[in-house]
Amino acid sequence: MTRDDAPERWEDPGFALEQQGEAWVLRGELTVRSLGEAMPRLLALDDGPLALNFSALKRFDTAGAWAILQLREKLHSIGHELQLQGLSPEHEALIARVEQAVPTPPEDERRRFDIRDLLAAVGQAVVGVGRFMAEILAMLGVFLARLAWLARHPSQFRLTSLVYHADQVGWRAVPIVSLMAFLIGVVLAFQGAVQLRQFGAEIFVVDLIAISILRELGILLTAIIVAGRTASSFTAAIGSMKMREEIDAMNTLAIDPATVLFVPRILALLITLPILGMVANAMGLLGGALMSWIELGISPAMFLTRLIEDTSLDHVLVGFVKAPVFAIIIGVIGCHAGMQVGGNAESLGRQTSSAVVRAIFAVILADALFSVFFAMMEI
Structure with missing residues (x-):
């Protein structure tokens, strides 16, 4: 709306706007009560530089000051200026305070790629990994120290807690581990x-299944499933206790959280993970034998004979050597993440997800290191 098209006088019960020469005079009150009517009229004045005269204004509050600032911003966006005339010191101070209180969006500074930024990010990541490894080693040291103390003081050992956690992480994981291993055997x-049928070497499928499951896939996939179930469970349980300040209460009562919370959980994993690996191996071989019978006509008796004659005991031992290491990795990472939970649910969810990812990654990394080691040792 241009100045020529605007009416010479606008009025409502609380606000009036009239043109006198080159300026528009504000009359009545420009407050929150009249803002609904005054705001559209003020914003309609957008034709060239504009001058507002406040000398006849009776009442003026923060809502009116905000309206003036909006008009000035609009004119400034189209290249015009707003002049404020007849301002009393009170009005001028009020506009200044409102202008300071209005939040300004941060400027989107797009920085150019800098090799220093990349080096800084890499350095921070390395430091973070180093700090995390130091904390994990410290947690492992705490577990071993408490375990040694309990060996000297067996009356302080909480057997009920150990049995409970063994049931949770071991027995309740048997169905999913069995199903997973059986299907892996079928697929292999x-x-x-x-x-192998292309080369007339179908009989070697028995060796393929036996070595793959006994040496690698049985214990590895079991550890991954346990990491997903157990690391998150440990983190959620210990983290919830930390959120509710139960850990602080235990310290106040001279109850060591490591002895009560960490040792039974990690020890339960140490006991049950090799057993779960044994179950996975048996179910994987069963699935492989069943599919070999259906697909290749290799009878169960022939499969068992080939398995016993051509499969070295070293493959079984290699798989079971990994189980305690995987158990300690999963248990320590889960308990460590639980102790890192803050005082809110967002922290609990973040640490739970982080514990699962870190435990699975650590298990796969440890398995790769074991594979390299055994290959170098020709085992």
Whole structure:
């Protein structure tokens, strides 16, 4: 709306705006009560530089000051200026205070790529990994120290807690571990049959299944499933206690949280993970034998004979050597993440997700190191 098209006088019960020469005079009150009517009229004045005269204004509050600032911003965006005339010191101070209180959005500064930023990010990541490894080693040291203390003071050992956690992390994981291992055996037998049939070497599918499951896949996939179930469970349980300040209460009562919370959980994993690995191996071989019978016609008796004659005991031992290491990794990472939980639910969820990811990654990394080690040792 231009100045020429605007009416010479606008009025409502609380606010009036009229043109006198080159300026528009504000009359009545420009407050929160009249803002609904005054705001559209003020914003309609957008034709060239504008002058507002406040000498006849009776009442003026922060809502009116905000309206003036909005008008000035609008004019400034189209390249015009707003002049304020007849301002009393009170009005001028009020506009200044409102202008200071209005939040300004941060400027979007797009920085150019700098090699120093990349080096700084890499350095921070390395320091973070080093700090995390130091904390994990400290947590492992605490567990071993408390375990040694309990060995000297067996009356302080909480057997009930150990049995409970063994049931939670071991017995309740048997169905999912069994199903996973059985299906892995089926898939290995089927895929191996498809490939080996081209060379007339179907009988070697037994060796493929046995070595793959006993040496690598049985314990590795079991550890991954346990890491997903147990690391999150440990983090959630200990983190919830930390949120509710139960850890602080235990310290106040001279109860060591490491002895009560960490040792039974990690020890339960140490006991049950090798057993779960044994279950996974048996179910994986069962699935492979079943699919070999269906797909290749290798009878269960022939499968068992080939398995016993051509599978070295070293493959079984290699798989079971990894189980205690995987158990300690999962348990320590889960308990450590639980102790890092802050005082809110967001921290609990973040640490729970982080514990699962870190535990699975650490298990796979440890398995890779074991594979390199055994290959170098020709085992």
